[in-house]
Amino acid sequence: MARRSFIVPASVHGYAHAITAWTARTGGSQVTDLLDVDGNATSVLSGATDPLLFSGPADSTGTLWLQMGDRYLTPRRKVTADDWPTADGSAAYATAQHGAAPVGAVCFTWDDGFASHYSTVYALAQQLGQKHTFNVVAGLVGTANYMTSAQIAEISAAGHEIANHSQTHIDMTTASAAQRLIEMDTAQANIDAIIGAGKTTTFTYPLGKRNATTDSELWLRYKRYLLTSTGWSARLTPVTPNRKTMRAVPRFSLDGSTAHQSQAMELIRRASVEPIVVSFYSHDLGAGGSATVAQVQALMNYAASLGVPCLRVDQAFPAEPLLIDGGFEDASLTYWQTTASDGSQIAESVADTPATNLNGSRSLHLKTTTDTSFVYVTQQVPLVPGTKYTISGRTRVAIASGAGGLLFRVRECDALGNQITAPSWTLTATSWNQYGATTNFTADPAACVGYVDVLLNNVTAEAWIDHLDFAPTYEGVFG
Ligand SMILES: [Zn+2]
Numbered sequence: 001m002a003r004r005s006f007i008v009p010a011s012v013h014g015y016a017h018a019i020t021a022w023t024a025r026t027g028g029s030q031v032t033d034l035l036d037v038d039g040n041a042t043s044v045l046s047g048a049t050d051p052l053l054f055s056g057p058a059d060s061t062g063t064l065w066l067q068m069g070d071r072y073l074t075p076r077r078k079v080t081a082d083d084w085p086t087a088d089g090s091a092a093y094a095t096a097q098h099g100a101a102p103v104g105a106v107c108f109t110w111d112d113g114f115a116s117h118y119s120t121v122y123a124l125a126q127q128l129g130q131k132h133t134f135n136v137v138a139g140l141v142g143t144a145n146y147m148t149s150a151q152i153a154e155i156s157a158a159g160h161e162i163a164n165h166s167q168t169h170i171d172m173t174t175a176s177a178a179q180r181l182i183e184m185d186t187a188q189a190n191i192d193a194i195i196g197a198g199k200t201t202t203f204t205y206p207l208g209k210r211n212a213t214t215d216s217e218l219w220l221r222y223k224r225y226l227l228t229s230t231g232w233s234a235r236l237t238p239v240t241p242n243r244k245t246m247r248a249v250p251r252f253s254l255d256g257s258t259a260h261q262s263q264a265m266e267l268i269r270r271a272s273v274e275p276i277v278v279s280f281y282s283h284d285l286g287a288g289g290s291a292t293v294a295q296v297q298a299l300m301n302y303a304a305s306l307g308v309p310c311l312r313v314d315q316a317f318p319a320e321p322l323l324i325d326g327g328f329e330d331a332s333l334t335y336w337q338t339t340a341s342d343g344s345q346i347a348e349s350v351a352d353t354p355a356t357n358l359n360g361s362r363s364l365h366l367k368t369t370t371d372t373s374f375v376y377v378t379q380q381v382p383l384v385p386g387t388k389y390t391i392s393g394r395t396r397v398a399i400a401s402g403a404g405g406l407l408f409r410v411r412e413c414d415a416l417g418n419q420i421t422a423p424s425w426t427l428t429a430t431s432w433n434q435y436g437a438t439t440n441f442t443a444d445p446a447a448c449v450g451y452v453d454v455l456l457n458n459v460t461a462e463a464w465i466d467h468l469d470f471a472p473t474y475e476g477v478f479g
Helices: 090-097 115-128 149-157 177-195 212-218 258-271 293-306
Strands: 003-008 018-023 052-057 064-068 105-112 133-136 161-164 202-204 224-226 236-238 276-282 337-340 346-351 362-368 374-382 388-401 405-413 419-421 424-426 433-435 440-442 449-457 460-472
Touching: 105 115, 105 258, 105 293, 115 133, 115 149, 115 293, 133 149, 133 202, 149 161, 149 177, 161 177, 177 212, 258 276, 258 293, 346 374, 362 374, 362 449, 388 405, 388 449, 405 460, 449 460
Parallel strands: 105 133, 105 276, 133 161, 161 202, 202 224
Antiparallel strands: 003 052, 018 064, 236 276, 337 374, 346 362, 362 460, 374 449, 388 433, 388 440, 388 460, 405 419, 405 424, 405 449
16 A cells, blocks of 8 residues: 655654554544554654654545644644645655655755746746745845746745845845844845745855854844855755754855766765755856756756655754744743742743844843742753753843852753753853853763753842753854
């Protein structure tokens, strides 16, 4: 029987224990012909950090439900096409993520919003069933040789990704702070006006120019950023099961040269047999420094003939942040758990911000009333043993008295929930300061889950915290 595969990302199944698949095709009863990735029958147990993969008969598509023994998610959540898209090849890529088959993926990305992207790339992608990423410069939309708003809206509606490639295509590292806001936010508002709000999660740096300041400003606005490269290096990204927070995406330039075309063909061939993602970019097809129409058609057709999934960048690199609401923008702190020595201690979201260009308008405010009081907010994160993590963010503290202070703390726990160790860092700055350079640790060999705490302890004090990030150290410091 033909079978189709489905992926359940860890961000969906969370820390569920028993996950059972159901289907409406037999009146909502549990199906017994679903298998987990190991071929075992339906009631599967999943690790806290791994995506769960299972397959079922082809006739069950679209009517699957999941029963999750889960304290965070609603049971019997209906599966939608958005959860586990398969028609565009995402399922095949998901299989590769889980290590079940050595198959990679290709990301075609197109910079600046040229008219040729609509007439050539989009037209062929629709024929081949591929999904691409189009990096639009908002200020060029509708001008000569660039796509119109209607064309961009059509591409978005067809399921391709539209990314923000800035308002004026300026070098972000030399632009003023005020100008950078225009490139990030005004451009985004203009793109939202074309395709609808909330669809853009990728920022493509103009000219590939970035630094730590611009990365930090992108954080909490976007989930990933695209880079440029011109050589044979920085051309591919390994598919690794636990790497969920990839943010910087290297790309290989399709510059029209015969050498790069040959190298690009070879990269696509490798993605058909290895678990790698290769990402390409080019500009106006046929113009200087860009691939020709014939070259692009050859690459797209080659990927199709080999059966390599061509995915949007936001599909290949989901980059879901490990902490939810690290900006404390939710006024009721819905995603944070508060613990205090007594009811007089305060943890609240208040209107405050460390710097004008950081995203959001609110911060966390902690207040303790005696020298032996404490208050902290907590969120759980999955930990991979042996991985080095960084907790970063902006803080300031005003201490009246007491021997303690303001801390970041991570309580590392084993698979049974027993605490192993709890590294912490004291944050002493009295005006807004960024921490992240030294606030890191390597997860214990038995670590499974971490409790990330922001703690005001054993002081009479007030503190303000914002722009928190928790991620593997190799991702960089974004908080
Ligand atoms: Zn560009």
